[in-house]
Amino acid sequence: MRRRLTYLLTGFVTASCCLIAVAWLSSSERAAREQDLTNETQVVAYQFSTRLRSTLEKHVVALQQMANFFENSDEVTDTEFHAFAAQTLKQIPVCLRISRLDPSHRIRSIYPPGPNQALVGTDTRISPVGYEAVVHAMESRQPVFSPPMPLLDGARGFILAVPIYRNGRFEGEVAGTFRGADFLSNLNLPAAAARYDETVLGSGKSLLPGPSQTPGPPHDRPTIVTAFNLAGVQWAVQVTPREAVVIDRLRSGRAGFWTIGILLALLAGAGGGAAVHYASSLALRVRTQDEALRQARQHLDGAKQQLIQAEKLSALGELVAGVAHELNNPLAAVMGYVQLLLTRELPTDVTRRLETVSTEAERMARIVKNLLTFARKHPPEKRHLGLNGIIEKTLELKAYHFRVNHIEVETALAPALPMTMLDFHQVQQVLINLLNNAEQAMGEQGKDGRLRIQTRAVDGRIEARITDSGPGIGPDAQRHIFEPFFTTKKEGKGTGLGLSMCYGIMQEHGGGIRFESEPGRGATFILDFPVAAPVGEPVKLAGGETGAGRRLSILVVDDEPSVSDFMVDLLTSRGHRVNTAADVPEALLKIARDELDMIISDMNMPRGTGLDIYRAVLAKRPPLAKRIVFMSGSGTTQDTQQFLRETGIQLMAKPCSIVDIERAIERVTRPESPSSSVD
Numbered sequence: 247m248r249r250r251l252t253y254l255l256t257g258f259v260t261a262s263c264c265l266i267a268v269a270w271l272s273s274s275e276r277a278a279r280e281q282d283l284t285n286e287t288q289v290v291a292y293q294f295s296t297r298l299r300s301t302l303e304k305h306v307v308a309l310q311q312m313a314n315f316f317e318n319s320d321e322v323t324d325t326e327f328h329a330f331a332a333q334t335l336k337q338i339p340v341c342l343r344i345s346r347l348d349p350s351h352r353i354r355s356i357y358p359p360g361p362n363q364a365l366v367g368t369d370t371r372i373s374p375v376g377y378e379a380v381v382h383a384m385e386s387r388q389p390v391f392s393p394p395m396p397l398l399d400g401a402r403g404f405i406l407a408v409p410i411y412r413n414g415r416f417e418g419e420v421a422g423t424f425r426g427a428d429f430l431s432n433l434n435l436p437a438a439a440a441r442y443d444e445t446v447l448g449s450g451k452s453l454l455p456g457p458s459q460t461p462g463p464p465h466d467r468p469t470i471v472t473a474f475n476l477a478g479v480q481w482a483v484q485v486t487p488r489e490a491v492v493i494d495r496l497r498s499g500r501a502g503f504w505t506i507g508i509l510l511a512l513l514a515g516a517g518g519g520a521a522v523h524y525a526s527s528l529a530l531r532v533r534t535q536d537e538a539l540r541q542a543r544q545h546l547d548g549a550k551q552q553l554i555q556a557e558k559l560s561a562l563g564e565l566v567a568g569v570a571h572e573l574n575n576p577l578a579a580v581m582g583y584v585q586l587l588l589t590r591e592l593p594t595d596v597t598r599r600l601e602t603v604s605t606e607a608e609r610m611a612r613i614v615k616n617l618l619t620f621a622r623k624h625p626p627e628k629r630h631l632g633l634n635g636i637i638e639k640t641l642e643l644k645a646y647h648f649r650v651n652h653i654e655v656e657t658a659l660a661p662a663l664p665m666t667m668l669d670f671h672q673v674q675q676v677l678i679n680l681l682n683n684a685e686q687a688m689g690e691q692g693k694d695g696r697l698r699i700q701t702r703a704v705d706g707r708i709e710a711r712i713t714d715s716g717p718g719i720g721p722d723a724q725r726h727i728f729e730p731f732f733t734t735k736k737e738g739k740g741t742g743l744g745l746s747m748c749y750g751i752m753q754e755h756g757g758g759i760r761f762e763s764e765p766g767r768g769a770t771f772i773l774d775f776p777v778a779a780p781v782g783e784p785v786k787l788a789g790g791e792t793g794a795g796r797r798l799s800i801l802v803v804d805d806e807p808s809v810s811d812f813m814v815d816l817l818t819s820r821g822h823r824v825n826t827a828a829d830v831p832e833a834l835l836k837i838a839r840d841e842l843d844m845i846i847s848d849m850n851m852p853r854g855t856g857l858d859i860y861r862a863v864l865a866k867r868p869p870l871a872k873r874i875v876f877m878s879g880s881g882t883t884q885d886t887q888q889f890l891r892e893t894g895i896q897l898m899a900k901p902c903s904i905v906d907i908e909r910a911i912e913r914v915t916r917p918e919s920p921s922s923s924v925d
Contacts, residue, residue, distance in 0.1 A: 426453030574879030687716030830854025
């Protein structure tokens with residue numbers, strides 16, 4: 247009886263100790279899981295907060311660039327505003343619309359105009375929250391966000407107001423409108439959104455429709471809140487794991503854990519084998535958790551490496567832009583000497599080869615210019631051109647591909663098609679993209695194709711229709727055809743940027759692009775251009791002697807020997823007396839010593855700049871300061887652009903043609919009279 251009682255007591259004590267140990271282990275394990283879940287939530291909250299801040303700062307920078315454009319321009323028309331706003335929306339596509347406010351805080355102009363035209367003339371006072379942000383931006387002279395609020399179209403969102411001050415005077419504001427749902431959709435990562443509730447608050451108010459005040463975080467789940475101040479608003483990011491994630495992390499395996507613990511407690515008195523088995527099971531569980539944590543850390547390290555790689559690519563873009571700048575100087579000499587040789591009487595085969603070199607050099611110049619565009623935006627270079635000519639030259643480029651792919655090309659180009667203002671290379675890029683798409687679509691059918699290109703004038707506009715005999719565009723694809731990164735091509739065959747790029751180029755030209763298609767009956771893309779008169783035509787001289795009619799004494803200042811040698815050969819062949827200087831100190835000595843009629847100088851040199859030359863000439867020989875022409879192969883800063891506007895000094899972009907140089911000499915040496923001014 248005593249043995250049985252001792253056995254029972256020992257078993258009870260052993261079971262009790264085991265149950266206490268199981269309870270302690272369960273509590274410790276739960277605490278560790280909770281801490282792991284909290285740490286993971288902190289990482290997600292930090293990443294989401296970083297994306298939010300970066301996105302908001304990107305929008306501030308984009309609208310500040312628009313405000314700077316207004317501040318540096320005497321007058322900005324609605325057309326110029328629309329063009330700049332279109333470029334800005336490409337940088338910040340999540341922006342719903344961009345408004346231009348006048349000094350009385352009324353909407354003067356808006357982009358895109360179609361769905362928002364009814365808002366023009368609206369007084370911002372009808373939205374007290376938005377009006378408060380507009381007034382705050384005017385008073386602080388800084389960009390200001392509004393707290394989340396109902397927008398004029400009924401949705402919930404916020405605005406960003408950037409003031410415009412010209413010469414200390416308030417000229418209005420540029421305001422961007424953002425729909426909260428679109429903004430959060432752009433920020434959310436699908437993988438994170440599936441596991442976490444992510445909430446963004448601006449000044450304590452939610453971006454999404456519903457109650458403006460977000461309820462407090464749940465008590466049964468860890469919630470991480472990160473906050474920062476930007477443009478007058480305190481932004482807060484609240485991240486909470488979803489209930490299913492918490493259950494999966496904290497409660498999974500709990501029933502089995504306790505069942506095993508109770509069984510082990512009951513069997514503990516029967517022998518050490520059960521205890522050893524329990525310990526082994528527990529150790530295995532701990533190792534499994536450690537492995538899961540290690541894998542989670544590896545995933546986080548991988549995400550960090552991806553962010554580092556993205557920064558490297560951004561730096562590589564800046565490096566490419568710098569290399570492009572350095573190519574312009576030798577390219578200027580190559581193009582210049584080829585143009586000089588083409589003016590001489592040479593054998594036909596030599597002339598033909600030189601023309602090939604000239605064409606390829608111009609092509610390289612365009613490539614360099616595109617590399618520069620990689621780092622900074624440039625407006626399109628439009629000229630008064632005929633669309634038919636661009637189509638014919640583009641078809642010449644594609645003739646071989648159409649021939650080997652058995653594609654018959656039919657053209658119906660209107661002979662009396664009016665000319666308009668076009669950027670040759672951009673329009674050719676649109677045509678090549680559409681022709682490539684048609685070629686690939688017809689090639690997938692495995693039979694001969696037929697391509698028809700037609701132009702005509704319709705209601706005072708120019709229309710081009712490109713029709714293929716391919717399979718057509720499906721109904722699902724038609725809704726997304728112009729969206730960036732949308733493509734129906736196989737992986738590796740396309741990026742999904744072609745048609746969205748075409749859409750942007752047509753918008754820049756004041757036109758549009760649309761399509762007509764039925765599945766199985768091919769597709770037709772229609773390009774629509776406005777008829778625009780030429781601008782910037784040179785004014786004819788009333789008379790008088792210019793640089794082209796007399797012998798000039800010219801000083802060429804450039805640190806590149808090849809460029810200086812070319813300028814000497816060119817100007818000497820035109821009968822001018824030429825002297826050179828390799829840097830600013832040498833140039834200043836020769837300016838003080840020699841009698842000069844004009845100066846042609848590089849803008850950027852190792853031992854000074856063109857601005858130093860201008861200031862020295864203005865101080866010692868003011869009349870000569872009006873006969874200075876600058877050259878640059880790396881664009882201009884805002885300060886340099888302001889200097890050129892104030893002084894009226896000409897700037898030639900390298901590489902420049904012989905015609906550009908001769909026109910520059912003619913402009914600065916012509917007699918000063920109202921009839922000789924050039925726009």
